[in-house]
Amino acid sequence: MHNTYMQFIYMHTASKSSKKKDTLISLSFRLDNRASIEVFTQIFDSRCQKQEQHTNTRHTGNGYMQEHRARYSTPLHNVCFLLLLMLTLLGTSHTTYAKKKTLRFEGTVLEKGRREPIEAAGVFIKELRRGAYTDANGKFVHTLPPGTYTLLIKPLGFVAFKKKITLTTSTNKTYYIEPDPNTRFQSSTKERRFKESSQQQSMNRKQLARMAGGLGGDPLRGIQNFPGIARASRTNGDIIVRGASFADTGFYVDGHKLPILYHFGAGLTVMNRRFLQRIEFFPGGAPLRYGRLTAGLVSIESRSAQPKTVHGEAYISFAGAGFYLELPLGAGWTLSAAMNRSYIDAFFSLFTPDTLTGHFWDYQAKLSWRNKHHSLSFFLLGSDDVLNYEGLKEGGEVPVIGRDKNVTDLRFVRLISKYIYTRKILTFRASLAFGFNQDGKEDSLQRRNNWEWPVELRIDTLLQLHKTFRLSFGLDGVWSLHHFDVKTPQTDVTSFPSPAPNPTYLEDTNQKILTAPALYLSTRWEPAKDIVLQAGVRGDMFMTEGRMRFGISPRLSASVKVHPKWRLLLATGLYNRAPSIEQWSTEQGTPTLDLQKAFQVAGGFEFRPLRQFKLRMQGFYNHMYDLITPSGAPISNEGAFLIQNYTNQGFGRGYGLELQARLHPLQNLSAWVTYTFSHAERGVRPSETYTLYEFDQPHILNLMVMWRIGGGWFINARFRMASGSPTPSLQRVIYDADTDDYKATLSLENDDRLPTFHQLDVRVEKRWVFQHWVLSFYLDLHNLYNARNAEEFRYNYNYTERRPINGLPFFPAFGVRGTF
Known part of the structure; x- marks a missing residue:
């Protein structure tokens, strides 16, 4: 910028000899135009060359500063002053005229x-x-x-x-x-987060979304590639961890339990991917603030959007279509909403000879607010699944689903409100969730409909008392109302010989209330720079129909860095979960049942020779006891004789070795290899013999490669191989003349096994980035070389021929997504 600065000082001083006044004229100015400064100085010297002059010149960072001081001792000082004044005005005019426009x-x-x-x-x-x-x-x-x-x-x-x-x-x-796809810089939260257990594993949701086999970029499907997880049948997406059942693993969103994580049939997640902020997986060693589980844990933290303008996306794929929208409301408030609707039933005829129809849809909405120390959110999510099986098509030989018609529906709704306060050493979290679950199934022989209205309260307090010591404690409580509508046959209509053409049924409709409060205390201590110890205890109480059960769960986790590249890991603890409300009821179950329990221990190491490469290996042992098994023995309860439908005589174990190697993005290439060697076994007392569990898979291998080619192109591939699941063998077949049907007897042990599963999935994605929006097209090639993987065996009508029911054949699935 061009500036002009001027200062004039005119004063008279008395002379002691002549008693006349001398004049001191000082002129100071700053001009960016140095030429005009030089011209003015020359004119001044030509007019006042007989006078005593003192000139000082200095340079400043903003321009040149010149100071002129002149002392006059003659009457010509008035003429010089007037001349100086005129020349100053002329110089100012010249400078202003020469000043450039900005x-x-x-x-x-x-x-x-x-x-x-x-x-x-x-x-x-x-x-x-x-x-x-x-x-x-x-x-x-x-x-x-x-x-x-x-x-x-x-x-x-x-x-x-x-x-x-x-x-x-x-x-x-x-x-x-445009974002740099090769950048090594990633946005991160300002909150300092600690691992809650040495068993904790996490992965970027964007990496999970681009995994092959993810069914349209579903990030939660990628969890099934972690070590320790057995392959579920078909595409139902069940999480089976370290030899336990699906019910033994907990699925939590913002600290509150969900009945399901995936839609049945298609296996897609019940949440839109844009609502996923953080995904944590614990194959064991779950932190103390989580309970009512005896195996693994999947913890999802929902995302609270903070847009400064409207954002959203719309997509259409082979499985369904949906949208996501987020917009700022002002004053720190934001609103996000999403919905997904399937038309997967249109493709059922490609994979099964059965007559099968169905649909699923899910929805989410979140209202959130945040300032420096406080945050508040209200998160609504729900799902609705219906599957209607009408039997084998005309001309079909072997059904995939079964022989009897049935209708299955599964619904849930949750509203989760959460408040967080953070200031200095204190972090306080309080959340309340309520809603309902519905699980129903009906066929020609039986009907079972369960409704549940749960209310969950969670309060967590974290105190960072010292940079090496943190204390956590809190309350985790559940109150739920259950309603049942059950119709089951009381006589075995399939036995030989058939006792009667019309069986008798037990029909029951009743309500139960379950109350389950819990308290926990946890500490995190770093006695040395490279040692982290986490220990605590959790106490659970379960109450229903006047009966109480208590469970104490001490847990310990340790991480020790023994070398800059080596870290040792250890976790152990006790876990418990209650029987289902049906198993605990007087009408359908056994009211004297105790809690199911598990003792877990896992240990290993983590090796990081390079920044981009990490190797993790550990062994695990999960001992399960007091498991619930069916029974038909008579018992006495308060003077009355009842049929003992269930007992706590079951026991089991899961043990093995897990290996995980991850190559972080290196020259646009990343890779992930996981291998699990394990065994899952079960037994029933008084026998001490173990038999193979239905989810026993000794060898599980996952190999994934993700390559960013450039120009918006991505290619990902996943190869999976797993041992076939155990299955019972056929023992004998008898013809029933009364019913004109064949009756088969299967072994009580899983002494047979399905063939080895193997499959290659490839995903190709192209992204076009425009100024205001992004267009993506993807193509998922499932089972690229069309491997015929048997999911189960089915027999013909007289059990003389056994045929495998294969999983999905080669199937190209495509989708288009627009994001703005």
Whole structure:
């Protein structure tokens, strides 16, 4: 900028000899135009060359400063003063005339495709070597003279932007900068997070979403690739961890339990991927704030969007279509909503000879608010699944689903409200969740409908008392109302010989209330720089129909860094969970049942020779006891004789070795290898003999490669191999003349096994990034070489021929997604 600064001082001083006044005239000015300064100085010297002059010149960072001091001792001082004044005004006029015009150049830097402002982006003018940085809203300002310049914008983690600009008037521009796909810089939260257990594993949700076999970019499907997880049948997506059943693993969203994580049939997640903030998986060693489980844990933290403008996406795929939308409401409030609706039943005829129809849909909405120390959110989510099986098609030989018609429906709704307060050493979390679950199934022989209305309260307090010591304690309580509508046959209509053509039925409709409060205390201590110890205890109480059961769960986790590249891991503890409300009821179960329990221990090491490579290996042992098994023995309860439908005589174990190797992005390539060697066994007292559990899979291998080719292209591949699941063998077949049907007897042990499963899935994705939106197209090639993997065996009508029921054949699934 061109400036003019001037200062005049005129004063008289008395002379002692002549009693006449001398004059001191001081002129100070600052001009960016040095030529006008020199001209003025020469004119002044020519007019006052007989006078005593003292001139001092100094250079400042903003221009040149000249000070002129003249002392006059003659009457000509008035003439010199007037001349100086005129020349000063002339110089000022000349400087103002010579001053260049300046323009205001301002703009906004946004992320290309998402339109989010980029903060702290460097905006440089190359010719002037001048720069500015964008503020939190992505805005910058430059003041420049008219001309042509080279504009450089260099945000961290984005592709550098360069453009020639010509300024003739003040202007305001918006620039869209594309993210750098090869950047090593990632956005991170300011909150310091600690691992809650040495068994904790996590993965970036974007990496999970791009995994092959993810059914349309579903990130939670990628959890099935972690070590320790057995392969579930078909595509139902059940999480079977370390030899336990699906019911032994807990699924939590924001600290509250969900009845399911996947839709049945298609195996897609019941939540939109944009609502997923963080996914944590514990194959064992779950932290103390979680209970009522005896195996693994999947913990999902929902995302509270903080957009500065409206964002969303719409998608359509082979399985369904849906949308996601988020918008700012002002004053710190934001609203997000999503819905997904399937048409998967349109493809059923490609995979099964059965007559099968069905649908699923899910929905979510979240209202959130946040400031420096407080955050508040209300999260609504729900799901609705229906599957209607009408039997074998005409001309079909072997059914896939079964022989009897049935209808299955599964629904749930949850509203989770959460409040978080953080200040200095204190973090306080309180959340309340309520809703309902419905699980129903009906066929020609029986009907079973269960409704549940749960209310869950969770309060967690964290105190960072010292940089090496943290204390956590809290309350975790559940109150639930259960309603049952059951119709079951009391006589065995399939036995030989058949006792009667019309069986008798037990029909029951009743309600039960379950109350389950729990308290926990946990500590985290770092006695040395590379040692982390976490220990505590949890107490659970279960109450129903006047009966109480108590469970105490002490747990310990340790992580010791013995070398810059080596870390030892250890976790152990007790876990318990209650029987289902049906198993505990007087009408359908056994009211004297105790809690099911498990003792877990796992240990191993983590080796990181390179920054991009990590190797993790550990062994585990999960001893399960007091498991619930069916029974038909008579018992006495308070003077009355009852049929003991269930007992706690079951026991089991799961043990093995897990290996995981991860290559982090290196030259656009990343890889992930997991291998699990394990055994899962069960037994029933008084026998001490173990038999193979139905989910025993000794060898499980997952190999994944993710390659970012460039130009918006991504190619991912996953190869899976797993031992076939155990299955009972056929012992004998008898013809029943009364019913004109064949009756088969299967072995009581799983002494047979399905063939080895193997499959290759490939995913190809292309992204086009426009200024205001992003278009993505993906193609999932499931079972690329069309492996015929048997999921189970089915027999013909007289059991003379056994045929395998194969899983999904080669199937190309495509989808299109637009994001703005």
